[in-house]
Amino acid sequence: MRVMRFAGVLVVAASLSACTAFNVATHRVSGDPVDAPGGTYRADPQHTSVTFSVDHLGFSRFVARFNEVAATLEAVPGAPEKSKLDVTIKAASVDTNVAELDRMLAGSDFFNAARYPDIRFVSTSIVRTSQGTGEVAGDLTMAGQTHPATFTVTFNGAAPDPLTGADKLGFSAEGTLDRSEWGLANWWPAVGNEVRFHIEAEFTKPES
Incomplete structure (x- = not known):
């Protein structure tokens, strides 16, 4: 009896695996945002990244990232100008791959994450x-100061997720800002003031 049950489990597992593989292999996305279902989407934290780079002594562009990013997109595909984007980044989640530098950036001499825990962008x-x-323009708040910022956005595609069936949207975005405008000018000129952002984001529409 146990052998039969085990065999049954194997058959079900094999069927699910074959179905998943088929879904992935036949997965297609639409590159036209008008085809996307409207509604409220939330950033998938496992497939969303915010990285940035700054000049380091003229030798290279030093690259870092934020590990805690949350975002909500109110999508109106037929009238994108009516869509709304709200992004919150935890300042203390800055990750340079250098622990001491992370502490310095999160500290009172830079982001001051204890006093200003959130970096926020509202379109x-x-x-x-x-x-x-x-192009998405909005108000960017860092270290207690708010100034305008603009990002160029590429819509990568819309489709149901082949693994979960949930509606999904994908974007890439880039933007450049002068960190000194937010009062974050420490370590210049060793570290450049021009900050280049690169963002990859997948948004999922939660089941109602």
Whole structure:
């Protein structure tokens, strides 16, 4: 009897594996955001990254990232200018791969994460520049100061997730800012003031 049950489990597991493999192999996304279902989406933390780079003594661009990112997208595909994006990054999650530097950046001489734990971006306008690209402008708050920032966005695709069936949207974004505008000018000129951001994000529409 146990052998039969075990064999049954193997058959079910094999069927599920074959179904998953088929779903992934036949998975296709639409590159036109108009095809995406509207509604509220949340960033998938396992497939979303925010990295940034700064000049280091003219030798290279030093690359770091934030490990805790949350975002909500109110998507209106037929009228993207009506969509809304709200992003919150935990300042203390800055990750340079150098523990002492992480502590310095999170400390009172830079982000001051104890007093200002959140870095926040709230969109004020979204403009579609082509079928799959656009510009998102908004208010960026860091270390207690708020200034405008603009990011260029590429829409990568929309489709149901082949593994979960949930509606998903994918984006890439880039932007450049002058950190000194937010009062974060420490270590210049050894560290450049120009900060280049690169963002990869997958948004999932939760089941209602």
